[in-house]
Amino acid sequence: MAEESAREPLIVSDEVREALDLGRPVVALESTIIAHGLPRPRNLRVAEELEELVRAGGAVPATVAVLDGRPHVGLDKARLARVAGEDGLRKLGSRDLAPAVAAGASGATTVSGTAFLAERAGIRVFATGGLGGVHREWAETQDESADLRLLARTRIAVVCAGVKSVLDVPATLQRLETLGVGVLGFRTREFPGFYLTGSGVPVDWTVGTAAEVADVLRAQDALGGPPSALVVANPVPVDQQLDPALHDRVLAGALAACAREGVTGQAVTPFLLDHLFRHTDGASLEANVAAVRGNVRLAAEIAKAYAA
Numbered sequence: 001m002a003e004e005s006a007r008e009p010l011i012v013s014d015e016v017r018e019a020l021d022l023g024r025p026v027v028a029l030e031s032t033i034i035a036h037g038l039p040r041p042r043n044l045r046v047a048e049e050l051e052e053l054v055r056a057g058g059a060v061p062a063t064v065a066v067l068d069g070r071p072h073v074g075l076d077k078a079r080l081a082r083v084a085g086e087d088g089l090r091k092l093g094s095r096d097l098a099p100a101v102a103a104g105a106s107g108a109t110t111v112s113g114t115a116f117l118a119e120r121a122g123i124r125v126f127a128t129g130g131l132g133g134v135h136r137e138w139a140e141t142q143d144e145s146a147d148l149r150l151l152a153r154t155r156i157a158v159v160c161a162g163v164k165s166v167l168d169v170p171a172t173l174q175r176l177e178t179l180g181v182g183v184l185g186f187r188t189r190e191f192p193g194f195y196l197t198g199s200g201v202p203v204d205w206t207v208g209t210a211a212e213v214a215d216v217l218r219a220q221d222a223l224g225g226p227p228s229a230l231v232v233a234n235p236v237p238v239d240q241q242l243d244p245a246l247h248d249r250v251l252a253g254a255l256a257a258c259a260r261e262g263v264t265g266q267a268v269t270p271f272l273l274d275h276l277f278r279h280t281d282g283a284s285l286e287a288n289v290a291a292v293r294g295n296v297r298l299a300a301e302i303a304k305a306y307a308a
C-alpha cells in the first residue's frame with residue numbers, strides 16, 4: 001500500500017482526468033461537508049445532487065476525499081457512498097494529508113485539504129458551503145481555520161456562501177485581507193452570512209456574472225506572482241435564508257453550549273452545526289443546502305466561462 005501510494009500519490013478519476021486533459025470545465029467539491037457537515041442519510045442525497053448540478057451546468061464534478069490512504073480527486077458512486085456512510089472517517093485539513101496517506105487512513109477533506117489536492121490535480125474552480133475562519137474566542141484559543149492560510153498560497157477559486165455565523169466574520173475578512181486573498185461579492189456589496197443572505201460586513205469588489213469572475217481568474221493568471229486563491233462570495237437567496245431572528249437566538253444558545261461542554265479544536269464546527277440543526281427544526285440544514293446548491297451552480301458557470 002505505502003509503495004503504491006508513493007508511485008501514484010493522487011488518484012484522479014478517468015472522467016476528471018479526461019476533462020482536464022481536454023481543457024473542459026471541472027469543479028472540485030469538498031467532502032467534509034458530506035461526512036461531518038450534514039446529517040445521514042440526507043448527506044448522500046445532497047452529495048449526489050451536487051454532482052448532478054455540476055453536470056447540469058456543463059462541468060465535471062470532482063469530489064475529493066482520502067480512502068484507505070489514497071487521495072482521490074473524483075469519486076465513483078460507491079466511493080461517494082463510503083464518504084457519506086462510513087463510520088470513523090477523519091476530518092482532513094491539508095496538514096493531515098501526509099499522515100493519512102502514510103497510515104492508510106480514510107477521511108473527508110476540508111476546504112484546505114480539498115483545495116490542496118484539487119490544485120495539484122490542475123483544477124481551477126472549487127465549490128463549498130462555507131469557509132473555515134477565525135473563531136469568536138480567538139484571543140483565548142487562537143482557533144483560526146487552516147483554510148485561510150492554505151488559500152493564501154493556492155491558485156484556486158473557491159465559491160462559498162461566506163463563513164458560518166458561528167465564526168467571527170469581520171475578523172475572518174480581516175485575515176483574508178492580511179493574507180492577500182481576494183474576495184469578490186457575487187451580486188452583493190456585503191459578505192454573505194452563510195445561513196443569512198448578508199452579514200453586514202462590506203466587501204471591496206462586486207461582480208455580476210460568472211464571466212466577470214472568469215476575467216478575474218485570467219487576470220490573476222496573467223499577473224503571475226505567488227499563487228493565491230480567489231474567494232467568490234455568493235449569498236443564499238433571500239427567500240431561502242434562515243429566519244434572521246431565529247438565527248440570532250439559536251446561535252447564542254449554540255455558542256453557550258459549546259463553551260459549557262468544553263468542545264475545542266476540529267470538533268467545534270460540527271458541534272455548532274449540529275446544535276443549530278436541532279434547535280431550528282432542521283431549517284438551518286435547508287438554508288445550508290440551498291447555499292451549497294447555489295454555490296455549485298455558480299462554480300459550474302465560472303468553470304465553463306474560464307474554460308471558454
Ligand code: PSU
Nearest residue numbers: 032033037110111129130132145146266
Ligand atoms: N462550514 C460549513 N460546513 C462545514 C465546514 C465549514 O458550513 O462542514 C467545514 C469545511 O470543510 C471547512 C472546515 O473547511 O469545516 C473548517 O474546519 P476547521 O474550522 O476545523 O478548520
Ligand code: MN
Nearest residue numbers: 143144145265
Ligand atoms: Mn479550528
